[in-house]
Amino acid sequence: MKISETQIQRIRSILGEDPLTGFPLKNLTSYRVGGPADVVAFPRNLESLTRLLLFAMQEDVRYFILGSGTNVLFHDDGFRGLIISPLRMKALSIEKGASSTSLIKAQSGTPLSLVVSRACRSGLTGMESLWGIPGSIGGSVACNAGAGGVSVGDLITELELVNADGRTTSLAKGSFSYGYRFLNLPLESIVFQASFELSSADPNEIQKKLENFKCLRRSTQPQGFPNAGCVFKNPSPDNQAGALIEKLGFKATKCGGAEVSSVHANFIVNKNKAKAQDILNLIETITKAAEKRVGISLELEIRIIKPSENYV
Ligand SMILES: Cc1cc2nc3c(=O)[nH]c(=O)nc-3n(C[C@H](O)[C@H](O)[C@H](O)COP(=O)(O)OP(=O)(O)OC[C@H]3O[C@@H](n4cnc5c(N)ncnc54)[C@H](O)[C@@H]3O)c2cc1C
Incomplete structure (x- = not known):
């Protein structure tokens, strides 16, 4: 309507x-x-x-x-x-916690990158591998964003949520489940604020870790063209979607202005004024080929949003 x-x-x-x-x-x-x-x-x-x-x-x-x-x-x-x-809504604060820990509180609109850099600059360890993940705190919680073996869900101590009927609730660690790129938020609830507990560590060690993760990300991900990160979830930890798509021969495959990245085949980049439909076509082609040729049902990591409820 x-x-x-x-x-x-x-x-x-x-x-x-x-x-x-x-x-x-x-x-x-x-x-x-x-x-x-x-x-x-x-x-x-x-x-x-x-x-x-x-x-x-x-x-x-x-x-x-x-x-x-x-x-x-x-x-x-x-x-x-x-x-x-x-x-x-992007208020961000750091409070000293018990012994050598601190609590970072970030509202949902805060960029995850800002939280990571504030944590590292404050001598707090745990988030270094999340460096370079774009997106907001709300999105990173909803998608349980992660990298280098750490996900946002591992670090959360409390979530403040708003339900669809306008009520606010809070969830402590242990009262929500999470896994590879999912976090079980109560139905239709919205993340208003997330709190993360991090430990103090040697600032030089934090800097070293950060530099390693920066190098890794820059050398393994396409730079310079609009994208939304990995399109598909890895079928399993030892079967990476990127390697599978490359094996199926899709690296550098084009549709209109969209292209399967030649750097990392699980990225589809908007190379030249792509339409959403160009990206959707590539997704469909890859999904069908994976199913038919190797019997693997690839699951999407990105979220495709329909124009309307009755769109088919
Ligand atoms: C170059 C690049 C690299 C990336 N690398 C990684 C990576 O290494 N690891 C990784 O996990 N992801 C990666 N991503 C994907 C993406 O950055 C993350 O999933 C990010 O956390 C999404 O946050 P967002 O704010 O952009 O969410 P959006 O894209 O805006 O939304 C994603 C989902 O979250 C929901 N959502 C958003 N805000 C809220 C809220 N406040 N409450 C409830 N639901 C909400 C939306 O409804 C939607 O369903 C990458 C993306 C890019 C472009």
Whole structure:
């Protein structure tokens, strides 16, 4: 259902400013593809986030929570409904904890990269391998982003959530499960803030680790073209999706402006004004070939967002 002018007025009064209307999603995603979203709202605090969610529930408005857009693919037709982006909620604090630990609290819009660099500069260890993962804290929690054997879920001590009905709750470590690129958030809940516990360590050791992870990332991932990181999950730790796609012969395969990276075959890059459909076509071709030729059902790591509920 189209969002009416009256509903846009209500969103305006919740935000205290105009939401964006008909805004191209390619401007909000790292793939730089995606058509217009009906309405995009950037709540600045917990109260307006909560009121927006309540509004969407009461008015039966379809919505999607978008962080930095580095793990999503929107269609060329865009999104019918309301995009809620917590990117303006980015308070970050570090508190000394028991013995040699500290607690980092970051609101959902805080860039993960900022949290990693603040932790390292404060002599706190544990996050070095997450250096270079783009995206917001909210997105990194929802996707359980990780690298180098550490995932965000390993480090969380507490999550503050807002439920679809506007209630806030907190979840302590142990009351949510997580695994390879998933974290079991209660249905339709939104991450408002995450707390991470890290230990103090020798700053020189932290710097050394950080440099190693920086080198590794720069030498193994494509640079210079828009992308959304790994497209598929690894079928298993010893069967990497990138190696499999390379073995199937898809490195450097093109469709329109999209190309399977010649550096890392699990990346599809937007080489030259790609359409979302070009990327979707490559995904389909690879998925079918993996199934048919080696009997492996590749699972997506990126999230493909349909333009509307009844889109097939
Ligand atoms: C160059 C590149 C390298 C990458 N390398 C890695 C890597 O090494 N490891 C890795 O794990 N990922 C990697 N990624 C993928 C991506 O950066 C991470 O998954 C990131 O954590 C996604 O965060 P985001 O804010 O961009 O989320 P988005 O893409 O905006 O959203 C992703 C999902 O999270 C949900 N979401 C977003 N915010 C919230 C919230 N506040 N509450 C609830 N749900 C929310 C969205 O609804 C969506 O379903 C890479 C991506 C790129 C472009």
